[in-house]
Amino acid sequence: MTPTAEPTRKAIPPYLFGHAAAGAALILMGYLLAYMIRFESLLGSWTGPAVLTVVVMVMVMVLLTVRKEEGTLAFGRAFGLSLLAGVLARFGYNVFNILLFHVMRPDLLDVYVDLVLDKSNEVLMAFGGNMPAGMDQMMEQSTRFSISVPGQLLDAGMNSIWVAFVALIVAAILKRSPAAEEGFNG
Numbered sequence: 001m002t003p004t005a006e007p008t009r010k011a012i013p014p015y016l017f018g019h020a021a022a023g024a025a026l027i028l029m030g031y032l033l034a035y036m037i038r039f040e041s042l043l044g045s046w047t048g049p050a051v052l053t054v055v056v057m058v059m060v061m062v063l064l065t066v067r068k069e070e071g072t073l074a075f076g077r078a079f080g081l082s083l084l085a086g087v088l089a090r091f092g093y094n095v096f097n098i099l100l101f102h103v104m105r106p107d108l109l110d111v112y113v114d115l116v117l118d119k120s121n122e123v124l125m126a127f128g129g130n131m132p133a134g135m136d137q138m139m140e141q142s143t144r145f146s147i148s149v150p151g152q153l154l155d156a157g158m159n160s161i162w163v164a165f166v167a168l169i170v171a172a173i174l175k176r177s178p179a180a181e182e183g184f185n186g
Contacts, residue, residue: 009070016062016085023058023089027051031096039111043119051093052166058089059167063174078171086163087156094152101147109147116143 030050034041059082066081067073101109117139124131131139145151 012081012084013062013066013069015065016081017088019058019061019065020085020088023054023085024092024095026054027089027092028096028099030054031093031100035100039108040115042112043115051090054092055086055089055163056166056170058085059170060174063170067174073175075171075175078175079167082170082174083160083164083167086167087160090159090163091156094156097147097152098149102149109144112147113140113143 027050031042031047034044034046062081062085063073063078066077101112117136120139121131146155
């Protein structure tokens with residue numbers, strides 16, 4: 001009897017990149033659509049939940065596909081794959097900012113900075129305060145840096161922290177094998 005070789009699995013399945021690219025494209029298109037409808041909506045309250053939803057969807061799609069193909073999924077592998085997929089998908093936001101403010105419409109940088117300062121003043125005034133002296137210059141410098149290419153790279157790196165937290169939750173939920181869920185009735 002000859003031993004049968006177990007099929008080799010890739011550490012990073014190639015479809016992960018496809019799912020992540022689709023998520024990044026969805027985020028990029030969402031921001032592009034918001035920009036085309038109304039520039040001010042780039043700072044709207046929809047942005048955080050929309051990006052989070054797409055990132056979670058990409059993580060879930062990747063892990064469900066891996067679990068279906070491999071039959072099971074260990075927590076460490078689930079976490080690593082969902083983290084990579086989430087970081088790559090969220091990168092669509094950074095690509096949008098680089099494309100908009102450095103390629104398509106660099107003339108909008110000053111408009112964006114003014115919009116951020118105006119929105120910040122609105123928030124402070126809603127709570128009965130005014131912007132402290134010198135804070136507007138600091139916010140302007142910070143906003144300009146955040147839109148720069150190095151600022152977007154820093155943003156991508158720093159946001160991997162919240163993506164890691166989400167990946168922990170998604171991995172904990174989806175690490176089980178499909179057979180383990182047969183008895184679950186809701």
